[in-house]
Amino acid sequence: MGVNKPIWVTGFMSGTSLDGVDAACLLTDGVDICEFGPSVYRPYSAAERQMLQSVLGKWSGAPGLEPVSELILAAHLEAWSQLPPAELIGFHGQTLCHDPQNFRTHQLGSGAEFARRAGTAVAWDFRSEDVACGGQGAPLAPIFHWALARYKQIGEPMAIVNLGGVGNLTWIDARLPAEQGLLAFDTGPANAPLNDFMVKTTGQPYDEGGALAASGRVDEELVALFLQRPYFSRSAPKSLDRDSFSDMVELVAQLAPADAAATLTALCVAAIEAALPLMPVQPKQVWISGGGRKNSEIMRQLAMKLPMKVYDIDDIGLDGDMLEAQAFAYLAARVARGLATSFPATTAANAPLCGGKISLP
Template sequence: MSRAIGKTGVVTALGAMSGTSLDGVDAAVLRTDGRQITAFGKSGYRAYSPQERAVIAAGLGKWAGPEVQAAAEVVEAAHLELLRGFDRVDLIGFHGQTLAHAPRAQGTLQVGDGAALAQDLGLPVVWDFRSADVQLGGEGAPLAPFFHHACARFAGIGGPVGFLNLGGVGNLTWVDPAIEAPEAEGALLAFDTGPANAPLNDLLQARLGLPFDEGGRIARRGTVETGALELFLAEPYFARIPPKSLDRNDFAEMVALVSELSDADAAATLTAMCAAGVAEAMQHCPRPPDRVLVTGGGRHNPVLMQMLSVSLECPVMPVEEVGLDGDMLEAQAFAYLAVRVARGLPTSCPGTTGVRAAVGGGTVSLPG
């Protein structure tokens, strides 16, 4: 391991994340010792072009083949372009792009070669964060909860709090920040709540050529189809005890449920499905959180945020309310996790992924 990283002390890590919404690559710098957050640094974003998005989308749900290779090349090139703009960094946390996720079957697949990035950037790269967790019986997702725990303590939050990430898939982390170690029993519970932005984005792309419902403008004009919503909530997934996780396309039939509806009604119904999945998820919390902090693209949709406020029995607000950056939280998470991997600290535990025991995933690739 690089002498600059060592075993103790604060280091500068750069995390990169390309999520299931397929919008682009986020990158963010974090100062940490792998336990506590010391400071947040520079961040950046590199959008995928429509052509790049189409190449990645063609690889979704596939485990091998030319579409997977083509997606990997797009992902690596986009990351390299963005990450070259950062300097004074000790190591990089590279998540890659999830194309397929079936932890109880084939496993999990994130494309992008961290070893190649290490050579190109001349820095240690930590990557392949999920495989070890899956191999030990875990869901391999979500992985941000350990970072959410650190964020709650950094923000000085005392009571239980929920971090709700609304990307392509929704996931909830219930945090008790009074417990010092994230892997300790009772500190965390985390799981996917259901689909979030992915079905709505896919519908709008197919029907209107729009990447997402900006400002919730389309959904605001529509009416929720309650029959479709009831069918959605009848899915067995919602009754499953967490931890549990989803693939981006696990609820692909949602779009079929709204296929006969107008654009506005379909958008309103898919947005309501996201909020309803979150409301169902709250029933699994060990005790009600004092508030829910929303991160990810969904927090920019005022229609969705209003639906959440009505559905949940506690205040709902963007993470910016406690001084965090909801656009960069997942990239920062992989910077944090990279330092934990490099120092042999766990990155998941039974309460976050269902893994049999606390485990530190990740592969460390050194340059040269």
Template sequence: MSGTSLDGVDAAVVVTDGVDILGFAECEYRSYTPEDRTVLHRALGQWPNDPDVAEAKRVVMAAHQELLERFRDVEIVGFHGQTLAHDPRGRGTHQVGDGDILAADLGVPVVWDFRSADVDLGGEGAPLVPFFHHACARWIGAEAPLAFLNLGGVGNLTWVDPRIARPEAEGAVLAFDTGPANAPINDLMLDRRGLDYDEDGKLAMTGQVETGALELFLDDPYFSRIPPKSLDRNAFPEMMSLVRELADADAAATLTGMAAAAVLRGMEHCPVMPEQLLVTGGGRRNPVMMEMLSVALDCPVLPVEEVGLDGDMLEAQAFGYLAVRVARGMPTSCPSTTGVKMAVGGGQVSRP
């Protein structure tokens, strides 16, 4: 998995029959180099055959091939690719990468292009991890509704009722993107400080949230839209203009506050308040963001490590899990996760 934060590629082994999680095994990470990130940033928002896509594909394929060669004895690979553009109500969705090449190189089947089938049937094509979240809730033995919050480049929320056996069944899962999360903070840090991210929220911790900017941000009609709904990485370009005149620390604090406030607005859509909110993705390491959520919500806000899961590798594990579901003809999304017209199994399988 290579997400919208553009930090690098995660790979992880999950043992599964496509229904239950039977265990987790080794995991590895390969960071994108600064040169890689420059190439990928340049290609953001572009579609197949646009000028910078070929170079972005070269970067993505090289990183994945290098990383996946470290693994042995896997039976199937789920390859998400790198999202460059996501416009489900317009041109569709674009993840750069080629599963045929990976299958030939690795000698095992590769499942890829997970999102297109969902979009073709009227879905948002995102988020796709919710069915895995449902399996995780059952794996940890949850007996009441809970929610998973992924704070990556974009934030997404999955509300799960683990008492319902099949994730595609009515009432089992509700999922949607909450709003921008780490991506604008990372962009701010790179632009103003030459850093990849606000480590441990240290800069935001010294600043103040500009409430006027926050209120203008929350006026966006996206937050009142009924889910399912999804976002592109750069869906809120005005965020940077709202903090342009602020000092670095105040800008970081305000962008962090915006990410948290988007989650709080999203929680209003949950059928019932979850028993706990389990946070994954890089944002769980930002104590400022976690504190903002904890203070405002009436349920415990915990990193997923508290229940025995790996917040760095959860999305990579998810696409391994989804690969097995695709290979076995099971659905990977449904109306309550992406708004697709019916439960659908996305992805194409390339065989060596």
């Protein structure tokens, strides 16, 4: 593997929204993005999502993890088989629990077994070292976001907000080296509480297009109460577990379904709005990525409430569906080169760290 020259890497992401596996190819030297390659999406079935849901919150060694680990690996291998060969794989696994305050995090899935079955080197276990060194272990995409801003030649402060199960924000000044030009943190709940509510109430995996929320009325008192939680006044960087705000579904249970969906949607937007004062300089533009950007009601509220230009990242010419998979391809290349994948201003680690390890086939 020529780690000092651009190589093709396939990155994978199975996120906290539990919808499926994203896989994307990237040509990179671990510093610059040279070319975006093909990508595929392997959705989880309803039964598979139920299996994954059943082990959320379980730590390594807990009973019942083996069949779910096999499901995760099989789904990733299925996606891998649909893409051109690559020199390296970036494998994140499935986050089941994340507790950086107690120096632990758990992503289910063996990169060593993936390497054996794929016949290709795998970079994986990206978060453990950061957490062990006092970092939050998340978010890890910021260094890739910095590379994206460089790729697009953005010459002013900007931000990228990813709306997955949890929302996270990266503030970027690509004119500076990464260690000085980044700040990142989780903003709060994004799709997870809304998706959980939709499954429980309607049987649908998400509020398609934000249609249900758009027909409801926001409980503004509930939103104001939500923003009083200590997390929102904490300085960045900081991170959350998928279920850190799982009680939100219970808090809206007394509302009519449309009003509950509207309120959960407003909570996602309010968390992002509350993040603005934490940034060093107000960004001139914000790119929205992740599944939440497909929710028209979320996008409408963001455009209305944020004081800067808000873009769907697809409108910038990037693939918002594959951004996190591309990020782990990029991170894998950095691991192969021994370059930092996290920084004090992105995860609160005490120094820049090269997280992750390489398993050979």
